[in-house]
Amino acid sequence: MYGMATRKRALSLVAQGRSLNSVSKETGISRYAIRSWQTRIEPLPRSAGAPIRDTPADPAAYSYLLGLYLGDGCLSEHPHGGHQLRIACADAWPGLIEECRTAITEVLPQSKVCLLQRQGCVSVTSYSRSWPDLFPQHAPGKKHLRQIGLRPWQQRIVDEFPWEFIRGLVHSDGCRITNWTTRLIGGVRKRYEYPRYFFTNKSEDIRHMFTDALDSVGVAWKPSSAWNISVARRASVALMDAHVGPKY
Template sequence: MHPPEIRARARRLHLSGASIADVARSVGLSYRTVWHWCRDRPEPVVHVTALRCFRCREGVDNPTDQPAYAYLLGLYLGDGHLVTSARVPVLRITCSNAWPGLIEACDSVMRAVLATKVQRIPKIGCVSVESSGKALDLLDIRWRMNLPWSLSVARRDAVAALDRHVGPKF
């Protein structure tokens, strides 16, 4: 994926009268990519999730440190999972003992982004860094664990607030 500035520059050049081939040479991209941006789909597609996500909306005062959030998301996608069998949902990321800096960084970004509590569980050859979250708490949404595997947002005002941030259930 190319930076939005390059796409905007390519579109400006094309709208000013340059051919697709000239624009492609100017920005150093393939003809087909520039054609796609300028002719096939001149406006970028905004995914539905991006429209609903409280972190992704334009004009929202976002308290989250975006680089820390992106780093934590990468750790989660690579070596993490959510545990919902506890009273509170827990984010668990497993880090190798061979990378102590990674363990420190994981702990740090968990605290910066969403954790009310971070703990390190030593295992053979690795450490499980775990945090209990405050994502719904940050949004001031009341919730509870109604079953060990099921989080519940049941009050009308809390459901309405959650719907504003992630969209209604269908």
């Protein structure tokens, strides 16, 4: 998709100490493409007894897309065979829609991606016979009403790219908000604001995947209700801001 000159320019910007986010915004190249140019990643081995037609072309992009799929994604059978991947993205976040489309292209370059406008959201869709192999969590019924687990090869990708997985989950079922309270300072009550992250999902298994990934990168968290995970400590919020950030 990108010529050698384009790749060299992006990598030179990263070498100057720039973040992947800033280089991506300046060049229009996805963070995942830039990361894949930095590190050559060997193809994933196919598990005996569970062959898959295609492995993710870009594991980092797959880790992000897996987070999106577990939150707001589904697979549906196509009348002529194969399956359609659908990720629902709210109209309020055009950047998320574009990141989702880019991630699908990076994971399965031969697939075509379409945007279908729905009421209040865009359904990012892609047809392939490979999607059930890439997302073996697909099964009848809602995710929170059945057991959800990662295959060993998926867990290896999440372990390698935990921040991408966390970012995908937050972009699907999470948010960054600003809370506020008041404090007495020098006898004067002043307003005090502080940011925090929330992740909400009815599936206990998916919430555990999220918190396991947070643990692996040193982010402190706590449950705030039956379905909610909160990240509120200043150092942990700073880590989330550096690697995840608000939807846009």
